[in-house]
Amino acid sequence: MNTIDTAYLERCIHTLERAYMLLQETNPLEIDYDMYRSACVKEFEIILEQCGKLLRKCLKPYFHSSQAVDKLYFKDVFRQAVLRSIISLDLCERFLEYRDNRLATLKISSKKQRKSAQEGIYTNLHAEPSILCKARDCNLTLSLCDVPLLS
16 A cells, blocks of 8 residues: 655645744845745745645556656646545645746746746745645645555
8 A cells, every 4th residue: 555655745834834934023134034035935846846746646546557647747737636636626726826936937037037026926925824724735635535644
C-alpha cells in the first residue's frame, strides 16, 4: 500500500505562516521586510509545487498506470483532482491562478516590471491570508484520499 508523507508540506505551511507573521511586524522600509516578503512568495511556490506532487500520488489509483499520471501537465493534475472530487473547484481555480501569476513574473525581463509583478503576487497573499487556509485545506483533503497519509 502506498503512503503519502505530508510532513514537508506541513513544514512549508508553518514556515509561510511564520514569515507572514514576521512580515506584518516589520517596517516596510527595513531590509528584513524584503526578506520576509521574499520568503512568503518562495514558500508559497514550494507549497504549490508540493501540492501538485502529492495530488499526483492521490490520482495514481484512478489511472491505468503511474506513467499516465506522471505525463499530466501541472494544471491537468489539479483538474483531474477536481474531477475525482479530491479537491474543490474553488481550490483548484485559486491554485491555478496563483500559478499563472507566478509564471507571468518569470517571463518579464525588466527588473522594474518583475518587481511590480512580484508585488502583485505579494499583495494577493497579503490581502488574503486565507491562502494559508487553502494550503491547509489541500493538505486536509489529501488526507481524505484513498491512499493513507503519514504526517
